[in-house]
Amino acid sequence: MQFINREQEKKDLIAHLETEPNAILFLYGPKSCGKTSLINNVINNKLDKKKFDIKYINFRNILMTEYQDFINVFFRDVFVEKNEREIEEIRKYNLGIFSLDVSDKQKILEKKLNPFEVMTKKLRNIADSNLRPIIIIDEIQTIKDMLISENKSLISELFNYFVSLTKEMHLAHVVILTSDSYFIEDIYSNAKLSKTSNFYLVNHLEKAEIIKWLSQKEYNFSQEDIDYIWEKFGGSAWEIWELIKYLKSDLSLKEAIQKNIEELQGKVWDFYDNKLDRDLRSDFKKVSSELADKGVYKIRDEDNLSSLIREAVEKDFWFYNASKRSIIPNSKSIQNVFKEIFK
Ligand SMILES: Nc1ncnc2c1ncn2[C@@H]1O[C@H](COP(=O)(O)OP(=O)(O)OP(=O)(O)O)[C@@H](O)[C@H]1O
Numbered sequence: 001m002q003f004i005n006r007e008q009e010k011k012d013l014i015a016h017l018e019t020e021p022n023a024i025l026f027l028y029g030p031k032s033c034g035k036t037s038l039i040n041n042v043i044n045n046k047l048d049k050k051k052f053d054i055k056y057i058n059f060r061n062i063l064m065t066e067y068q069d070f071i072n073v074f075f076r077d078v079f080v081e082k083n084e085r086e087i088e089e090i091r092k093y094n095l096g097i098f099s100l101d102v103s104d105k106q107k108i109l110e111k112k113l114n115p116f117e118v119m120t121k122k123l124r125n126i127a128d129s130n131l132r133p134i135i136i137i138d139e140i141q142t143i144k145d146m147l148i149s150e151n152k153s154l155i156s157e158l159f160n161y162f163v164s165l166t167k168e169m170h171l172a173h174v175v176i177l178t179s180d181s182y183f184i185e186d187i188y189s190n191a192k193l194s195k196t197s198n199f200y201l202v203n204h205l206e207k208a209e210i211i212k213w214l215s216q217k218e219y220n221f222s223q224e225d226i227d228y229i230w231e232k233f234g235g236s237a238w239e240i241w242e243l244i245k246y247l248k249s250d251l252s253l254k255e256a257i258q259k260n261i262e263e264l265q266g267k268v269w270d271f272y273d274n275k276l277d278r279d280l281r282s283d284f285k286k287v288s289s290e291l292a293d294k295g296v297y298k299i300r301d302e303d304n305l306s307s308l309i310r311e312a313v314e315k316d317f318w319f320y321n322a323s324k325r326s327i328i329p330n331s332k333s334i335q336n337v338f339k340e341i342f343k
């Protein structure tokens, strides 16, 4: 799949990664806007492999229920006395980003050895061979409720460690992504983290980028078509790819867009009528009507929206921008649906 533009974002990320580590970098933005694609594009195509050692974890693909799962993500076992076939079998489940003796791993699991100290050793080895380690963690919110021991939250231990890796030791870059914009709120309101982190907003694509993309001959869109697509979907690459897929069937452009909008409308109605607590409906309507009109809702002091924001963000209807204390529609198509429903 062709990767579209993002020249500015790529430059900014490379600039960050080519400087000595000094803060954790959080990438956040509306659901499906292209955060994961962006970081993958940067690490696969833009970074000099001779300068960096990249450790990439995407928690979306990993079932995380207990401490042991977390340890397995970071450490893969090195087996000394196994035959090839056995090793092959084990390798499938043995995907940790640092290799480690089985006995050391056992000690970590028994909490006789501190996993963060082991990681630091591994990272120092990498740095000694003149490579800058970069740890990238996607979908970090998956582990937000995990405990390392009674009363000790795994994620806060992990963040403490990342602060020391970046701000104190300047040893490795740490880039963290999440598809849950409400989760960024927790981080933003954590004084220690907000002071030791950079927050980088990745938005949907800009109009000029969409025009350049859709003007390519292979798509055969007229200027009028492109304007119409922009009006309905804005810069949401994901929705535009879906539209292009529909167009391969017999649907006309208008029919394909209509189909998409109807689906989305159905989802919003279902949420509003069936899923949303009755007490929250009037607030959902109030905020969403303002989003339809103005495209943004600034949170007021008298508002009490936390649980509603959590739900509407989870359903990908709203995007919550913690630094600005504002809500925007997750995409232009959602804003259009709000216009239809709540006008
Ligand atoms: N720059 C781009 N060029 C082409 N397609 C893109 C681009 N960015 C995003 N996409 C499309 O949008 C889809 C969703 O992107 P991606 O998964 O990177 O978004 P995300 O922000 O990480 O989503 P989530 O919030 O679920 O984590 C991709 O599969 C791809 O089809």
Ligand SMILES: [Mg+2]
Pocket: 035, 036, 037, 138, 177, 178, 179
């Ligand atoms: Mg993602």
